[in-house]
Amino acid sequence: MSFAKLGLSDSILKALTDSDYQKPTEIQQKAIPLILKGEDIIASAQTGTGKTASFVLPMLELLNNGDAVRGRSIRALILVPTRELAKQVDTSIQRYGKNLNLSSLAIYGGTDIDADKEKLAKGIDILVATPGRLLDMAYQRNLFFNDLEFLVLDEADKMLDMGFIDDLNKIIDRLPSDRQSMLFSATLDGKVRYLADTVYSDAVEVKVSPKGKTPNIEQWMIAVDKDTKSALLSHLIKENDWDQALIFVEKKHSAAKLVEQLAKRGITADSIHAGRSQAQRERVWNDFKTGKLQFLVATGVAARGLDMQNLSRVINYDLPYPAEEYIHRIGRTGRAGQKGEAISLVSKDDFKNLCMIESLLNHLLERREIEEFPIRKAVPISILNYHKR
Structure with a gap:
């Protein structure tokens, strides 16, 4: 299967070609069509399976066809456990969306919060954030969720292992219920399953590659x-x-x-x-x-x-x-x-x-x-x- 058969626009396909991405991975083949249809998904996907593109690509497609962002508002929120992952995801967004008129920003602890405030004041289409920094911004009324269309919890298992459950609940309580939600985790056991069951209703579950399978x-x-x-x-x-x-x-x-x-x-x-x-x-x-x-x-x-x-x-x-x-x-x-x-x-x-x-x-x-x-x-x-x- 090629990326062209997944329902992505020419602008995104060109960016993928420029990045020498020719064939979608298993998680991309399964998740992208579901997200494009508007489904909530819960996905079990390990590191190295191409999971970032599996939610970034369809989000870019859907956001590009939607309304423009308004000041201090965001349209998509991607929560991640670490600053390194926040930067990586934001880099992927910019790479895949380079031919689109969409904005993105990664915010996390240890950086200049005033610079982040200035960027958020202009409105951001896609915000990648660690939970703590996001709550800081929300408490100071530097961003609003009224126009939020998408929520992604990336590496949910690690966020829970790091003790972010209370922060996640506080964030989710602030979000509009009329949104499309996605959760990605290496495992769907225990605390992750409980989180998925409380956040998502009628979500489609996606599993790829039996855990522990590392052929290369x-x-x-x-x-x-x-x-x-x-x-x-x-x-x-x-x-x-x-x-x-x-x-x-x-x-x-x-x-x-x-x-x-x-x-x-x-x-x-x-x-x-x-x-x-x-x-x-x-x-x-x-x-x-x-x-x-x-x-x-x-x-x-x-x-x-x-x-x-x-x-x-x-x-x-x-x-x-x-x-x-x-x-x-x-x-x-x-x-x-x-x-x-x-x-x-x-x-x-x-x-x-x-x-x-x-x-x-x-x-x-x-x-x-x-x-x-x-x-x-x-x-x-x-x-x-x-x-x-």
Whole structure:
């Protein structure tokens, strides 16, 4: 199927062609026609499936055929969990809508709020926002929702994990009921299901690609003692002459510590985490994306929304919890049909998380040994997953 068969206008199709997008992904094929028909949707879609375009493209199409925006009003609202994702979504809007007379803006904490107020005063067609900054603007009466036509909750699972449920409820209570709503999440279980049931009525549910399915990514693990992890990582980088890697840790203090440990072994790295300013995070990410920086250490939350098409590999220095976060992490590599590599450094303390990840994947991670790093505390093999195999 081509994008032309999904009901998009020539102006949008030209922008897609200019971006070298030729064939819609599974989520795009399923979601775009439903949104163009005016349906509310609840979609289960993982990182790297093309979900941003699946709601941005039909919204641009519908907004382009509607009325012009009025001062301090918005026509579409996209809520996201992190500033990085807000910027990424806004960049996609501008790319896909470059041939349309529509305006967009991303607002999030850590930026000049007065500059945002000035832009909002002129009226914005599509606003991408983190919940906290949006409420700040609403409380100060710097934007209004009277003309709102569309609401998107993007990465709803992460917004709930980050404790945004009260903010989301406050925002939704302010919105007109006569709107088209869309929710995208890696999982529709638990809190996300409850949110979906309270926000959406008669929504069409869309599911793509069984969770854990990552055909373009070679996944493997190394069992390692906790106190030799940084030495092993340094060994892998040097012995394999890795060109680049995104390295995930669980806590921000772990990120800074690992950068220091790598530096002592002659490896230059930098970090992105919640303790760094927006300007610092942008500088580090741009250095990494352009190849100026080879190794980036990041916490999972900070890395949400960081999009890079040609990332060779992802390293799980710490295994994540919950298990679904593993899919988000490794989805940073192997994008757009390219091959990627995901390597996990697993100590005995990680066994519980490993079991949950392998249950999600429905297969064991391949185990490889590094002769120079014999393990003292063995990591067991999950009996449950062993029998599944």
